Amino acid sequence: xxxxxxxxxxxxxxxxxxxxxxxxxxxxxxxxxxxxxxxxxxxxxxxxxxxxxxxxxxxxxxxxxxxxxxxxxxxxxxxxxxxxxxxxxxxxxxxxxxxxxxxxxxxxxxxxx
Amino acid sequence: xxxxxxxxxxxxxxxxxxxxxxxxxxxxxxxxxxxxxxxxxxxxxxxxxxxxxxxxxxxxxxxxxxxxxxxxxxxxxxxxxxxxxxxxxxxxxxxxxxxxxxxxxxxxx
Numbered sequence: 001x002x003x004x005x006x007x008x009x010x011x012x013x014x015x016x017x018x019x020x021x022x023x024x025x026x027x028x029x030x031x032x033x034x035x036x037x038x039x040x041x042x043x044x045x046x047x048x049x050x051x052x053x054x055x056x057x058x059x060x061x062x063x064x065x066x067x068x069x070x071x072x073x074x075x076x077x078x079x080x081x082x083x084x085x086x087x088x089x090x091x092x093x094x095x096x097x098x099x100x101x102x103x104x105x106x107x108x109x110x111x112x113x
Numbered sequence: 114x115x116x117x118x119x120x121x122x123x124x125x126x127x128x129x130x131x132x133x134x135x136x137x138x139x140x141x142x143x144x145x146x147x148x149x150x151x152x153x154x155x156x157x158x159x160x161x162x163x164x165x166x167x168x169x170x171x172x173x174x175x176x177x178x179x180x181x182x183x184x185x186x187x188x189x190x191x192x193x194x195x196x197x198x199x200x201x202x203x204x205x206x207x208x209x210x211x212x213x214x215x216x217x218x219x220x221x222x
Contacts, residue, residue, distance in 0.1 A: 042117065042212030090155060097208055101146065104155035
């Protein structure tokens with residue numbers, strides 16, 4: 001069964017702590033993305049990667065970091081520098097960035113206490 | 114700036130037809146997507162338009178007019194499970210997806 005998985009579904013963090021959100025795909029897609037979704041707003045791109053060992057900042061990269069050491073995996077770290085991290089985080093992948101439909105994982109809801 | 118406008122919320126009756134509009138102003142255009150998102154879940158792909166006209170897929174159809182910067186999603190024979198948010202997204206000249214805030218559709222019996 002091909003798809004995208006994100007874990008955990010819900011995550012709680014204390015202020016000042018870094019936290020890493022997992023994203024794995026077995027669709028053999030080259031491109032992967034991280035979005036943030038807040039109520040009443042469209043999805044906002046945090047980071048994207050078109051190929052292993054390469055990634056680019058999106059519109060709201062400040063306070064976040066990523067890595068792409070394997071094609072299947074694109075973890076996102078929310079650092080303590082992110083001012084307002086409470087949000088719903090969505091990971092997506094596509095065959096190649098320039099065409100294609102993006103397929104989403106189930107999301108991680110992060111709450112900062 | 115780049116902008117995508119959709120109504121915030123719409124209400125329709127089970128069995129009826131509803132049209133959700135999307136207008137966009139973007140730097141270039143390389144296609145328009147519609148996604149469905151149930152509360153607390155991931156968006157799922159519904160349709161893609163890159164040429165003008167109507168694309169039909171079962172109960173759902175999507176229309177595009179590039180000259181007007183306008184699209185709509187048409188849902189027929191509404192079912193309660195169609196209660197969800199519908200997201201419009203446009204691929205700009207840099208092949209980046211620009212997302213609308215979504216339209217929350219409420220279906221009443």
